[in-house]
Amino acid sequence: MNLRIVELGFAYPNGNQIFTEVNFSLKKGEIFTILGPNGAGKSTLLNCIGNLSEPTQGGIFLEKDNIKDLSLRQFAMRIGYVPQIHQPTYAFTVEEFVAMGRTPYLSAFKKLSLQDQRMIEEAMELVRITDLRNKAYTQLSGGERQLVTIARAIAQEPDFILLDEPTAHLDFGNQIKTMKLVKKLSDQGYGVIMTTHNPDQVFFIGGRVGVLNRSGTFEIGVVDQYLSEDLLSRLYNEPVYLFYSNQLNRNICTAGA
Numbered sequence: 001m002n003l004r005i006v007e008l009g010f011a012y013p014n015g016n017q018i019f020t021e022v023n024f025s026l027k028k029g030e031i032f033t034i035l036g037p038n039g040a041g042k043s044t045l046l047n048c049i050g051n052l053s054e055p056t057q058g059g060i061f062l063e064k065d066n067i068k069d070l071s072l073r074q075f076a077m078r079i080g081y082v083p084q085i086h087q088p089t090y091a092f093t094v095e096e097f098v099a100m101g102r103t104p105y106l107s108a109f110k111k112l113s114l115q116d117q118r119m120i121e122e123a124m125e126l127v128r129i130t131d132l133r134n135k136a137y138t139q140l141s142g143g144e145r146q147l148v149t150i151a152r153a154i155a156q157e158p159d160f161i162l163l164d165e166p167t168a169h170l171d172f173g174n175q176i177k178t179m180k181l182v183k184k185l186s187d188q189g190y191g192v193i194m195t196t197h198n199p200d201q202v203f204f205i206g207g208r209v210g211v212l213n214r215s216g217t218f219e220i221g222v223v224d225q226y227l228s229e230d231l232l233s234r235l236y237n238e239p240v241y242l243f244y245s246n247q248l249n250r251n252i253c254t255a256g257a
């Protein structure tokens with residue numbers, strides 16, 4: 001299964017052109033990260049891939065199917081989306097919230113099957129939130145909500161998972177756990193697209209990265225070959241340094257004094 005982003009462009013109705021000519025593809029089991037400064041359009045791009053915003057140019061294809069031609073149910077079985085902020089309306093328990101991921105598989109008024117229950121358990125275990133199962137979603141911290149929303153996407157059993165800044169509300173320990181979880185998801189065969197503000201996370205993950213510039217251009221490269229101190233310093237308008245760690249066997253990205 002291939003997810004292809006072809007000649008994608010997006011402009012808001014007020015004429016604000018956010019990006020043009022975004023091209024990349026992703027297989028199941030791959031991770032693709034997206035970097036870019038505030039306001040560059042990372043969330044807008046993920047919203048297009050997540051079928052929440054309609055691109056003004058180009059299209060998004062799952063194999064040969066343009067996603068705009070899929071029913072909501074077909075789409076939800078193939079792509080799961082974890083938005084940056086999720087404001088709950090009702091006090092569902094964590095287990096009930098994760099169970100919503102099974103909605104595409106349910107027929108009207110039908111109870112959850114054993115397979116549905118198994119996927120809900122597996123998703124909660126993978127994200128390590130099983131002990132929160134009876135807690136109200138409205139009573140969770142921002143970080144816990146983020147993990148529960150990731151579990152809901154996993155329960156959806158999609159081929160691809162989109163994560164919009166998944167570590168935005170997390171403490172340092174949970175940021176590390178989430179990055180390990182992202183790697184685990186790809187090991188388990190999910191294709192993952194993740195936006196982040198932290199280039200070090202991109203070095204941790206490796207693979208390919210797309211950089212969205214303020215000008216709306218999008219460039220792709222292999223992390224270690226493409227992301228240089230010079231490129232990152234220009235991207236963020238601040239000096240950025242890379243150090244190779246023999247212990248970690250990867251580049252570490254940090255700010256200067």
Ligand SMILES: Nc1ncnc2c1ncn2[C@@H]1O[C@H](COP(=O)(O)OP(=O)(O)OP(=O)(O)O)[C@@H](O)[C@H]1O
Nearest residue numbers: 012014016018036037038039040041042043044045
């Ligand atoms: N409804 C809208 N109409 C016009 N412009 C908009 C609208 N919504 C967002 N924008 C603009 O689109 C641009 C891209 O926003 P987006 O949230 O996608 O960027 P981002 O890279 O995800 O930013 P951040 O890193 O701060 O989350 C911003 O300049 C924003 O002001």
